[in-house]
Each structure stands twice: as structure tokens, then as C-alpha cells.
Amino acid sequence: MPADTLPDIEITTEEYERVRKLVYERAGINLGSNRQHLVQARLAKRIRSESFAGFRDYFRHLDSETNNEEITHLIDAISTNTTFFFRESDHFDFLAESLVSRIKSEKWDEKQYTLRIWSAACSSGEEPYTLAMVINKILKEYPSINAKILATDISQKILAQACAGQYDAQKIKSVPDEYRRHAFRHIGKSSSLYEISPEISKYITFAYFNLMTPQYPFKFGFDYIFCRNVMIYFDRPTQESVINRMAQHIRPNGYLIVGHSESLNGLRHKLEYVKPTIYRQKG
Template identity: 40%
Template sequence: METLTIHSIELTERDFRKISNLVYDHCGINLHDGKKELVRARLAKRLRLGKFRTFSEYMQNVLEDKTGNELSILIDSLSTNLTSFFREPQHFEFIQNKFLQLLLDRKRKLHNYKIRVWSAGCSSGEEPYSIAIVLLDAIQGRGRWDVKVLATDISTSMLEIAKTGLYDAERVKPVPSLQKQKYLVPHRSNGQKVLEVSRQLRDAVIFSYLNLMNDWPIKGPLDFIFCRNVMIYFDKTTQASLINRFWDLLDSGGILFTGHSESLTGIEHKFKYIQPTIYMKP
């Protein structure tokens, strides 16, 4: 009997187009021709597990699955979920040193003690927990502030990891030692030593599934939005749509943070450029 291996499964041009069109229509990810080998390699593992002999057979299964579970697994397989605590530290330095004090002073004058933030594309949770650490540190001892970080992602598997709030020692290395003591609690999980986010940190972050191409059940105004290393997957038309939707949600003076490899160049928008990957709604 012939053994099915990852390398023996061919992805025809027709099947690649079918997959790329489905993914684009569902969540806006643009799988251009240069991604064909990546698609083949990542989905071939799924084919082998499901004992599908061709990509056409696999896609038929995805389309016939009324639960949507197979489509979610397909999207998960094609998404890159690279993240870490305090990744791209210049953003957190900007919040701490240039933005947050002005925001708190302005809100205090308005007797508005709510801080609302969105981490769009939160992956396994390190980003929103990092944001929450910065905010909770800033408001400590300064009265009763209400801090909430909405954290959304299209990957259900990443959201499940994020909700557990459990990270090994290597993952939390970027967290400064003082904040580590305050917000991360030693814990044992499956016999392994890990660190668990504190109750205070957990209460500040709300995780939810969200496809950015669909309606956003989010009420503004938001004080800042992190959408980092997400838009690189989208074409310019989709990027422009997202940027303008972010604008509508942000409060005046609110900030949009994008990823280090992302730029609003070539996109019509109303944001004011502050510095690379940092934009303000005037």
C-alpha cells in the first residue's frame, strides 16, 4: 500500500486558487502565488492526519463541514502566530513615556476614568497582557480607574492558550523582574513549572473570537489600538478598509500601532504620522 507523505502530496494550481479564494473571502488573508509552497506544506500535515489523498478531497471536506470547525483549522494552519511579551518595545516605551500621562490627565479633567484598548490579532495573549501590565502600573495609587483591554483573534486555538494565562519561564523572559513579581504567579501545570497571569491582570483583559472582515461588536471610543503584523496578510484594499474602521473607533487623540514591517504608505487615511508604526487620530 502506498504511504502518503507530506512531500508526495501535490497542490495543483486549481486547488491552490480554490484555497486562496476561500481564505480571502473568509478573512481577507491574501495568499498570492509566492505562498503556494507554504500552503502546500502547512495543509499537507492536515491531509495526512485526515487521511485525505488529495487537496481536492480535503477541500470538499472543509466546504461540507457545516460546523465551520474544519475551516477554522485551515485558517489556523495558515496563520503565523509569532508573538512575545513586550514585542516591539518601542511601542510600550511610547505609551509609558509620551502618551499615557497626557491621556490620564485629559481623562481626569473630563471625570472619565475608563481606559479602553483593543489588541486586534492578539495570538496567544502576550501582547494584551503586556498592554495591561503597562496600564495597571501607570494607574496604581492614582484613584479608581477602569482598565479594559479587548483582545481578539481569528485563531480559536491561540485564544484558548491566551485564556489559560499560563506561560513557561522562557516565554516571560522579556517581562521586567518587578512586573514579573507583581503580575505573574508561579504555578504547576501537567507537572511543569509555569507562570500564571495574576487575577488583576486577567480581570483587565477580555478575550474574544473576531474575524476582522466581519462586523465588529465593539463600542468606541477607544484610547489606542494595537494591530501589529496582521495587515501584512492583506491587500491594499483590505488594509485601507481596516485603517478607516480603526479611525472610526478611536477617540480624538487616540493612537494606532502597526507592526514593524507595516506602513500606511499608499493608503488613503486621515491619521497623523507620529513616528514609524505609530499614528494618531487628531
């Protein structure tokens, strides 16, 4: 039967509460009580595409599986992945200015330094690729400095898109001209698709990572952590514990940058406030 002739798939309040609890426990995402319609619409797509009979059948399957595969799809379906190149562009201006000043004051160019940046909820890749464009331009003047960007997300589906690094012409419009030429290659003459060039992608490693992980496993600290537009979905206690885990992995004088609609106001942490949305590890 074609999808549009299937009867409506409705989620009961009890089933919605189950999804809410599951998504909160696994991903820290706090759905609130008024997202029932949104969740119904997003999961109904999944239920149809996998030919479950309805929500009851879907939950039976979730209960029976041992490998957590469907829970991963459920979180994929629920999470919001909106992002774009040079989003909240003042953060990239701040990165460029502070990076040049730190290279000079901390003499990174004299000691084979490896600059490390973490894009902690990278979605479809626009944020880490933007970071790479900015540092690529600066590091041309400092060839002895190495750079690595770790880009992570909880959604396997969105990570696959990020790794592919292919974007429609419309999407790359927000990239300033000075970067666009080096950063993208047109794929085929007749398509409107562009792919990220190796000059930019060479800095980035994409990986699955859930910010709810109790102990972050990183061997190295980061000079910059960009954790933007994800904590808005977390409640205050979750935000506080995520910030404190991140802070343990920021190098002295390193920065944590959060989204414009996020704030660490009222959360207990040891980072210094620099200006709205920007925090620093003491030197």
C-alpha cells in the same frame, strides 16, 4: 498507519489557488503566488490528523459542510501566530508616556474614566498581557481610573491558548524584571510553566473577531488600538478599509499603533501621523 509512513500529500496549483482565494475572501490574508509549499506543509498536517485521503478529499469535505467549521481550521493552519512579550517595546514606552500625559491633560482621574484598549490581532496573548502589565503599573497611582482591554483574533485555537495564559519559562524571559514578579505565578514545583496572575488578567476580555467584518460592532470607542503584525498579510486595498473601519472606533486624541514592518504610507485615512507606526485621532 503512523503519520510518517503515509505517502506525501501534494497540493496541485489549482488546489493552491482555491486555498488562496478562500483565505483572501474570509480573512483578508494575501498569500501570494509563492507560498504553495508552505500551504502544502501546513494543510498536510491537518489532512493527516483528520484522516482525509488527500487534498481532493479535503476539498470535498469543505464543499459539503454547512457550518464553516473546517474553514476555521484551515485559516488556523495557514495564519502565522508569531508573537512575544514586549515585542517592539518602544510601543509600550509610548503607551506609558502618552497615557500619563493624557491622564493629566484630560483629567481622567477626576471623572471615573474607563480606559479602553483593543489588541486587534492578539495571537497567543503576549501583546494584551504586555499591555495589561504596563497599564497596571501606571494605574496603581490613579485608582479611580478603570481599564478594559479587548483582545481579539480570527484563530479560535490561538485564542484558547491566550485565554489559558500559561507560558514556558523561556517565553517570559523577554518580560522586564520590574513586571515579571507581579505578572506571573509558577505552576507547580517541577514544571517550567508560569501562568498570568489575576492582577494582570483581570483587565482582559478575549473574543473571536475577524478584521474583515464589514461593520465593527463596538459600542465604545478605544483610547488605543494595537493592530500589529497582521496587516502585513493584507493587500493595500484591504489595509485601507481595515484602517478606516478602525479609525471610526478611536476616541478623540486616541492612537492607532501598527507593527514596525507596516506603514500607512499611501493609504487614504483621516488619522494624523505622529511618528513611524503611530497615528492619532484628531481631538
